[in-house]
Each structure stands twice: as structure tokens, then as C-alpha cells.
Amino acid sequence: MAPGGGGRAISQQAFEDMVRENVEDLGMDPEEALDDAIQALSLQGVDLSGIVKCVPGVASAKDDPVLQAVDALKEMLASGLPQKSNMGEVVRLLDRLSDLCSSGGGGSGHENASIAVRNGAVELLCSACSSLENAEENALVSALKALSCVICDIRSTEIFQCNHGPKLIMQILNRYGQSVNLLDSCFSVVAAAATGNEIVKEAFMDLKIGELFVRKLNAQSKCCTESMYDAIRILLTPDDHRVLASQVYGYARKFAQIGISDALVEALKDGLHSPGVISICVALKAVAVNDEICRSISEKGGIDAVLKCIVESSEQNDKAIARSCCSLLFKLAGSDSNKNTIVQNGGLDNLIKLSSKFFDDPAVLQEIMTVISALSLRTPENAARAIEAGAGDLAIQAMRKFPSAYQMQKQCCLMIRNLVVRNPENRTILLGNGVERLIRKAKSSSAICKEAASAALRDLCLDDYN
Numbered sequence: 001m002a003p004g005g006g007g008r009a010i011s012q013q014a015f016e017d018m019v020r021e022n023v024e025d026l027g028m029d030p031e032e033a034l035d036d037a038i039q040a041l042s043l044q045g046v047d048l049s050g051i052v053k054c055v056p057g058v059a060s061a062k063d064d065p066v067l068q069a070v071d072a073l074k075e076m077l078a079s080g081l082p083q084k085s086n087m088g089e090v091v092r093l094l095d096r097l098s099d100l101c102s103s104g105g106g107g108s109g110h111e112n113a114s115i116a117v118r119n120g121a122v123e124l125l126c127s128a129c130s131s132l133e134n135a136e137e138n139a140l141v142s143a144l145k146a147l148s149c150v151i152c153d154i155r156s157t158e159i160f161q162c163n164h165g166p167k168l169i170m171q172i173l174n175r176y177g178q179s180v181n182l183l184d185s186c187f188s189v190v191a192a193a194a195t196g197n198e199i200v201k202e203a204f205m206d207l208k209i210g211e212l213f214v215r216k217l218n219a220q221s222k223c224c225t226e227s228m229y230d231a232i233r234i235l236l237t238p239d240d241h242r243v244l245a246s247q248v249y250g251y252a253r254k255f256a257q258i259g260i261s262d263a264l265v266e267a268l269k270d271g272l273h274s275p276g277v278i279s280i281c282v283a284l285k286a287v288a289v290n291d292e293i294c295r296s297i298s299e300k301g302g303i304d305a306v307l308k309c310i311v312e313s314s315e316q317n318d319k320a321i322a323r324s325c326c327s328l329l330f331k332l333a334g335s336d337s338n339k340n341t342i343v344q345n346g347g348l349d350n351l352i353k354l355s356s357k358f359f360d361d362p363a364v365l366q367e368i369m370t371v372i373s374a375l376s377l378r379t380p381e382n383a384a385r386a387i388e389a390g391a392g393d394l395a396i397q398a399m400r401k402f403p404s405a406y407q408m409q410k411q412c413c414l415m416i417r418n419l420v421v422r423n424p425e426n427r428t429i430l431l432g433n434g435v436e437r438l439i440r441k442a443k444s445s446s447a448i449c450k451e452a453a454s455a456a457l458r459d460l461c462l463d464d465y466n
Contacts, residue, residue, distance in 0.1 A: 050118030217263030
């Protein structure tokens with residue numbers, strides 16, 4: 001989410017006056033006048049987000065489709081709940097605003113959302129959601145979707161907070177708990193509003209959104225939407241750079257204590273039949289912030305569930321799920337007790353098989369080697385088993401095939417370090433297979449690899465590792 005309102009402010013009228021002066025006083029062509037005004041104001045640090053970029057006399061800000069939709073909604077909602085005969089038009093306008101401001105609607109979506117925010121859309125839509133709470137469900141869903149689309153930056157999240165947005169959303173969630181469409185729309189608003197705003201995160205936590213998550217997850221129904229998993233992830237992401245110390249670590253511990261991690265594990269146990277597997281993995285990874293939680297996830301069957309998803313992602317040729325599962329497995333492998341569980345349950349063999357399936361994708365290979373690195377860290381027994389499973393061959397073949405995939409090359413070097421630092425027998429095997437030349441090539445090819453490659457050469461007991 002981009003910041004909003006960080007620079008000096010300017011009104012729509014002042015912007016248009018500047019463009020007009022460029023045309024009338026300096027004789028510029030309309031397009032040149034517009035470009036010059038934008039460039040000059042940007043250099044001065046003026047915040048142009050939400051300004052309609054138009055040339056007076058050629059076009060008008062009032063012709064902007066976002067402003068037209070917002071103004072029309074203001075008129076129709078001015079007296080509160082609209083007449084039933086007008087409800088269809090209200091829904092059409094709300095859906096139109098959603099389409100214009102949607103991030104999936106092209107590069108103009110964010111700019112359109114900024115225009116809407118500057119012209120009062122967040123306040124309007126919060127009021128609309130409150131007014132439409134007793135109306136037809138589709139109207140409230142449309143209002144919530146529009147709200148989630150226009151919340152696009154810090155300015156909009158602060159407006160949402162000032163208009164009691166968190167309380168409003170929790171009220172709707174608690175009242176309409178069985179409607180999938182309403183739940184999905186509400187959780188989308190939670191995710192949008194909590195992004196980059198620590199105060200909004202705190203507000204939702206104070207309103208006991210964690211307990212609501214538990215209820216929905218334990219219901220194990222179609223109410224568990226991807227937007228809910230996204231909301232969990234975002235509430236646990238320390239992304240407000242205005243604060244020195246985020247509270248999200250404590251929120252993650254709270255989520256684990258009340259049973260969210262256990263419920264996420266249960267949701268993952270159905271494998272690729274679970275709706276939103278990637279979102280579940282990312283949410284569970286966000287909750288797993290310490291050794292105790294990681295061990296608890298394993299005890300509840302989380303590692304078995306992840307390994308099952310890894311096998312199924314290979315069978316169904318789904319790289320995205322494979323990467324997400326590996327990323328979660330890496331987080332769980334941060335607990336020393338989980339390392340042995342992963343290896344004993346066939347994790348190394350599954351990872352090597354996965355690498356064979358997706359050997360054409362260095363991004364997947366990088367994730368796989370990240371997991372093997374974690375499993376081998378400070379655990380010579382696992383390092384020996386990793387070599388037996390084929391981790392050494394994987395590193396060598398990947399380095400040969402993708403010499404320009406520098407992040408993957410770096411991860412190869414890091415994995416090699418952990419495989420050999422406490423296992424001299426592994427050094428002999430890898431050096432005999434020509435790994436030194438590949439590491440030195442990676443070191444000389446990119447600064448990204450230099451430090452990791454030097455460390456790998458050192459742990460291979462080679463001279464001139466620097």
C-alpha cells in the first residue's frame with residue numbers, strides 16, 4: 001500500500017489554475033502544460049495523489065468517472081437509506097466505483113482510489129454500510145466491496161479509523177456471521193484497512209477479531225474465505241513504518257493461545273482440497289513466530305499436513321502451492337525439535353522429489369534449498385541424510401543449469417555450508433563432484449552471492465576463500 005498525504009497538499013482548483021497559467025501565460029500546448037505542472041509540483045514535493053489530471057477548457061474534473069460515481073452516490077445516500085425503487089441504481093453505482101478502484105482493474109486502479117478518497121469516498125462508504133446494514137444483502141455487499149477497493153493508502157486507513165470503521169465492520173461480522181458474501185467482503189475491508197496501519201490493527205484486536213476468526217475456522221465451513229486468511233496475515237504483519245515497535249508479535253502469540261494456529265492446521269489437513277491453500281500457508285506462517293508455536297503446530301499434525309500438500313502440489317504440477325508450502329515448512333523448521341520430525345516423516349525425500357518435478361523453475365528450487373538449509377543447520381545427522389537423499393546433487397545441477405539466477409545461487413551456497421560445516425565426509429563428496437568451481441563462479445558473477453560463496457568455500461576448508 002502506497003503512502004498517501006506524505007507531501008505538501010494542493011487543491012484541485014490550484015492544480016487546474018497552474019495548468020491554465022501554463023497555457024494562457026506561457027503559450028504551452030494543453031498536453032505540455034499538464035505535463036509541466038505535474039513535473040514542477042512533483043519536484044517541489046507536492047502530493048498529487050487524488051488530483052484529477054486534466055486541462056481546464058479541454059476537460060473538467062467533473063467529467064472524471066470516479067467523481068461522477070462518488071457525487072451520484074452522495075446525492076442518493078444524502079437522506080440515509082435510499083428508497084427501495086432506487087436501490088438498484090445505488091448498487092450499480094457502488095459496483096461501478098469498485099470496478100474503477102479495483103487493483104485488478106489495471107494501472108489506474110490505485111490512482112482512481114486516491115481520487116475517491118480525496119473526495120470523501122471513505123466517509124461516504126462507511127456511512128453507506130451503516131445505512132444499508134438493514135437493507136438487502138447485495139447492497140451491503142456492494143458497499144463493503146467498494147470500501148475495500150477505495151482504501152488504498154495511509155490517508156484512507158486513517159479516515160476509516162476516524163469514522164469508526166473497525167467497530168462498524170465487527171458489528172456486521174457478528175450480526176451476519178452465516179453469509180459467505182458478507183464475510184468475504186468484510187474480511188476484505190479488514191485486510192485493506194489494517195495494511196500499513198498499526199492503530200487499525202490494534203482497534204480490530206481490541207474488538208476481539210481473533211475470537212471471531214476462531215469461531216469461523218472451527219466451523220470448518222465455506223465461511224472460511226481466502227480474504228479471512230489474508231486478514232489474519234495482514235494483522236500479523238509489522239508494516240507500519242511510522243512506529244518503532246510493532247505489537248504484531250504479541251498478536252500472533254494471542255492468536256496461537258486462542259486456537260487460531262490449531263484451526264489453521266485443521267484447515268490445511270484436507271490438502272489441495274482445502275480452499276485457499278496458499279492463503280492458509282501464509283496465514284499459518286504469520287502465526288508461527290516462536291519455537292513454542294512452531295512445536296505446537298507440529299504436535300497438531302501441521303508438518304504432516306504441509307508434507308501432504310507438497311506431495312499433492314507435485315502431483316498436480318502447482319508451483320505456487322509448492323513454493324508456499326516450502327516457505328511454511330522453512331518457518332516450522334526453525335524449531336530444532338521440528339527438524340527431526342520433518343526428516344523422520346520423509347520430508348527430505350519429498351523435497352528432492354519436488355525439485356525433480358520443478359527443476360525448470362529456479363524460484364521453486366530456491367525455496368526447497370532454503371528448507372534443506374534449515375533442516376541441516378546445527379544438525380549433522382540431518383546433513384548426512386540430506387546428502388544421501390540427493391541434496392548435494394541438487395545444488396550442483398541447479399548451479400550448472402541456472403548460472404544467472406543469483407538468489408538461487410546464493411541459497412545453494414548457504415545450503416552447502418550447512419551440509420559440510422560439521423560433516424567432513426560431505427566435503428569430500430561435494431568437492432569430488434566439482435562444487436568448488438561452481439561456487440567460485442557464483443562468487444565472481446554477482447555481489448549477491450559473494451558473501452555466501454566465500455563462507456561456503458571456507459567451510460569446505462579451501463584456501464583463498466576470500
